[in-house]
Amino acid sequence: MSWPKRILVSVLALVVLFIAFVAGLYLWAGTQTHTVAALAGYAGRPAAGKGTDWLLVGSDSRAHLTARQRRELHVGNDKGLNTDTVMMLHYGDSGPYLVSLPRDSYVPIPGHGTNKINAAYALGGPKLLTRTVEQATGLRMGHYAEVNFLGFVDLVNTLGGVRLCLPEPLRDERSGADFGRGCHDMNGTQALAYVRARYRDPRGDLGRVERQQRFLGAVADRTLGASVLLNPFRLVPVVDAGLSALTVDEGTGVWDLGRMGWSMKRIADGGGRSVTVPVAGSGQERPGAGDVLVWDEAGARRLFDALRADRPIPTSGTN
Structure with a gap:
């Protein structure tokens, strides 16, 4: 030959x-792939809009953590269901856009009055949280993805860490965050402390959601980088760790997860935007809920209307 x-x-x-x-x-x-019944039909459910919408949730479940892991991660013994992160991801002809809904957002929870949005997860799990978000935003969610504490840490460690840059020092003894100004290569435990910190942040929950957005972008950028995608010996463990960390709705497949991850990478690379739902003010007291965030109704409506129609989102009223 x-x-x-x-x-x-x-x-x-x-x-x-x-x-x-x-x-x-x-x-x-x-x-x-781990699945959960998160999406369900109900009377008055919003009609599907243009493009694709995801509900992304970071759960605060500690049921499977050992005592040592709780100490290392600076979390208590609470085994209840809570959410540290609630976001929507939209992509289509417009976007992609990552929209944070702060956990202290004061919204109606079907069947349970009005409370902080993360209470919906505690009261009724993924289904009630999804319904709460759909009715508060007027957007029908096409997919649901949830990551837990332990999976959060393992995924970052499998990636070999992520690099995150801070414009100001961040220290919070309750989350374990202790970072000076500048860029840091963080392992899983450090990254978790970074995204959970809020008690010493003058912007509270609003500051935390911006860190969560930056973190997700860093993970997506690292996961879909050439050093992982072109190296089977790295790709397989990363995929395994990522799938172990995630729970998705029953209709979501691997292709959907790939599109979601690629959209997150585009945002991290500057090809999309990360914003927070406009709020009218922070630190407002509500009976039975404590300090809450109340949305700017007009600004939030303009944002959600643009997402529903798959149009560019407003440049004012969001950050």
Whole structure:
């Protein structure tokens, strides 16, 4: 066999092996996906808008953490259901956009009066939280994804850490955050402290949601970078850790997760925007709920209307 033919055969063999690897990884990943009944029909549910909308949740479940892990992660023994993170991701002809709904947002919870938005998860799990978000925003969620504390830490450690830059020092003994101004290479425990810190942040929950947005962008950028995607010995453990950390709705597949991750990377690379729902003010006291965040009704409506129609979101009234 001539050298040109040998080279051609070798290249074809590599292509076949690559396709087989990708197909095998895709099929395997489909068997590792954890699902939960998060989306359900109900009377008055908003109609589907244009584009794709995700509800992204960071749960505060500590039921599976050991005593040592609780100490290391600076979390207590509470085994109740809570959410530290509530976000919506939109992509389509417009976007992608990542919209944070602060956990202290004061919204109606179907069947439970009006309270902080994270109370919906504690009262009724993913289904009630999804319904609460849909009715508060007028947007129908097409997908749901949830990450837990332990998975949060393991994914970052498997990636070899993430790099996050701080414009100001961040110190919060309750979360374990202790970072000076500038850029830091953070492991999973440090990254968790970074996104949970809020008690020493003068902006409170609003400051925290901005850190959560930056963190998610950093994870997506690292996960979908060439050093991971082109190295099977890194890609497989990262995919395994990512799927172990995630719980998604029953209709979400591997392809959907890939599109979600790519949209997050686009935002991190400057191809989209991260914003927070406009608020009328912070620190407002409400009976039975404590200090809450009340949305700027007009600004929030303009934002949600743009997302529903898959139009560019307003440049004013959000940050």
